[in-house]
């Protein structure tokens with residue numbers, strides 16, 4: 417009887433040990449997926465058109481920026497295509513480890529060849545107005561799988577920046593309460609369609625200055641967010 421009890425204790429102990437280990441693994445797993453969704457915004461500019469517009473025929477987002485602005489890869493991957501297309505103009509396709517594909521179109525120049533390994537933040541080209549484009553902008557697409565001509569796997573790219581958006585919001589709130597700014601500071605509330613680039617222009621400063629004032633780590637802002645500015 418004593419022996420059986422001892423055995424039971426050992427079994428239960430092992431069971432607890434297993435549960436504990438599983439917990440740790442899942443905690444690590446979620447931490448990893450957090451960092452995966454922390455994408456780098458491909459270009460500093462003004463969001464001029466959203467996903468799903470033009471009668472559902474716009475399969476990406478448009479970010480207007482001056483010609484020659486650096487275009488960066490949002491996440492590590494491999495260049496799948498780098499060529500000139502009559503519609504996309506100079507375009508770069510990047511395949512990512514998680515099976516996603518991102519597309520960077522209307523570039524003025526492409527700086528990476530097919531097959532090149534790229535890291536999050538690698539400059540793959542510059543903003544332009546090539547192909548079927550009216551004005552300098554980056555047309556950016558995200559596909560949950562391989563790109564196809566009907567773009568059946570295209571998704572709203574904004575979804576992939578959500579985690580970053582949340583983090584920026586939290587940081588902005590923390591800063592508001594711990595603000596050390598002087599009396600000539602004022603606040604702007606981010607409206608729909610606003611970009612850091614646009615707000616910086618309005619106050620005659622650079623995007624980096626606005627980011628510095630608000631301790632922002634990315635170029636993303638969200639509607640309703642309060643930003644500190646100096647007049």
Ligand SMILES: [Zn+2]
Pocket residue numbers: 465474476477478554555556
């Ligand atoms: Zn577009």
